[in-house]
Amino acid sequence: MKRALRKNLGEDEAEALSVSLPVSGRGYAHVCPKCGQALTLHDLRDGDQAYWCHACNVGHRASDPPARAFKPLPQAG
Numbered sequence: 001m002k003r004a005l006r007k008n009l010g011e012d013e014a015e016a017l018s019v020s021l022p023v024s025g026r027g028y029a030h031v032c033p034k035c036g037q038a039l040t041l042h043d044l045r046d047g048d049q050a051y052w053c054h055a056c057n058v059g060h061r062a063s064d065p066p067a068r069a070f071k072p073l074p075q076a077g
């Protein structure tokens with residue numbers, strides 16, 4: 001029984017999970033609060049990381065994101 005169950009949950013299950021998981025991991029995309037484009041992640045000199053929008057030339061630390069930087073992803077299904 002266990003062996004059959006594990007076999008059924010193998011690659012198909014893993015594939016389904018990877019497809020259904022959002023990029024950010026919590027159902028939100030990390031976007032620019034001003035223009036809505038996806039932000040790029042950069043390493044700072046002090047060891048922190050920051051998200052940056054090259055179009056607007058604005059950004060924020062990854063540890064201190066403004067609420068508007070999170071855009072809810074459409075729920076699949």
Ligand SMILES: [Zn+2]
Nearest residue numbers: 032035053056
């Ligand atoms: Zn922007």
